[in-house]
Amino acid sequence: MKSGTLETSSSFLFEPYNERGSPExxxxxxxxxxxxxDFVGNDVREMEQATAWIFGEDEVLSAExxxxxxxxxxxxxxxxxxxxxxxxxxxxxxxxxxxWYFQKGxxxxxxxxxxQVQKQDVADGAGAxxx
Numbered sequence: 001m002k003s004g005t006l007e008t009s010s011s012f013l014f015e016p017y018n019e020r021g022s023p024e025x026x027x028x029x030x031x032x033x034x035x036x037x038d039f040v041g042n043d044v045r046e047m048e049q050a051t052a053w054i055f056g057e058d059e060v061l062s063a064e065x066x067x068x069x070x071x072x073x074x075x076x077x078x079x080x081x082x083x084x085x086x087x088x089x090x091x092x093x094x095x096x097x098x099x100w101y102f103q104k105g106x107x108x109x110x111x112x113x114x115x116q117v118q119k120q121d122v123a124d125g126a127g128a129x130x131x
Contacts, residue, residue: 028071032082035068040092054083 021029038050054068062069062079072079 025075028075031066032071032075036086036089039086040089042092042094054086 038046069079
């Protein structure tokens with residue numbers, strides 16, 4: 001950088017994209033995870049707030065930044081499917097750890113398998129169009 005000139009590229013300010021995602025994506029994932037933990041948790045106030053955030057939207061609020069639907073959209077998730085999965089999760093009750101937490105790795109593996117199947121379906125569909 002020369003003295004008296006302004007650097008026009010600001011890309012050096014941000015971390016490069018990696019396999020886990022951008023910092024912004026990680027923030028949205030953390031918001032969603034916190035809401036899930038609050039929903040299944042023991043604290044009544046946190047559970048009520050998480051319930052309102054996840055299930056209490058109308059169509060006007062669903063487009064608002066940081067609403068549940070908006071967060072899901074930004075994460076390329078189907079909000080209806082995610083909310084149905086959250087609703088089906090067992091509550092923590094008196095346990096200190098949610099029962100589903102230990103299955104977290106299995107769920108991530110299943111998501112990866114689903115993504116591979118979707119990619120294969122797209123590739124098969126493109127091959128059928130070209131063939």
